[in-house]
Amino acid sequence: MTTRRTAGRVRKSFTLSPEAVAFVRETRQRHGLRSDSEAVELLLREAMQATKAQEIDAACKEYYDTASEEELAEQLEWAEMAGPNILIATQDE
Secondary structure, eight states, X not given: OOEEEETTEEEEOOXXXXXXHHHHHHHHHHHTOSOHHHHHHHHHHHHHHHHHHHHHHHHHHHHHHHXXXXXXXXHHHHXXXXXXXXXXXXXXX
16 A cells, blocks of 8 residues: 545545446546545545444433433433423523
8 A cells, every 4th residue: 555645635545346446446436536535535424424323322212221210310300491492592592
């Protein structure tokens, strides 16, 4: 693998399977991108977002799996007090 910096980016050279190359090309065409590099960048961003979402989901699950009945009851009480008004307040910001 070679590495070279170009205008805020790092140039890398990878060896990919024919299936991976075809997938990158299909992604480029489907999204109307100018280059395979843009397609790889898009695919990596999507993978990073999916990983982050999984981490957040796991943290939420862990919290609710370990939260006490008191903590959960308090959250429910706050949610009932806020009701649908919480959505209105956040949309105004």
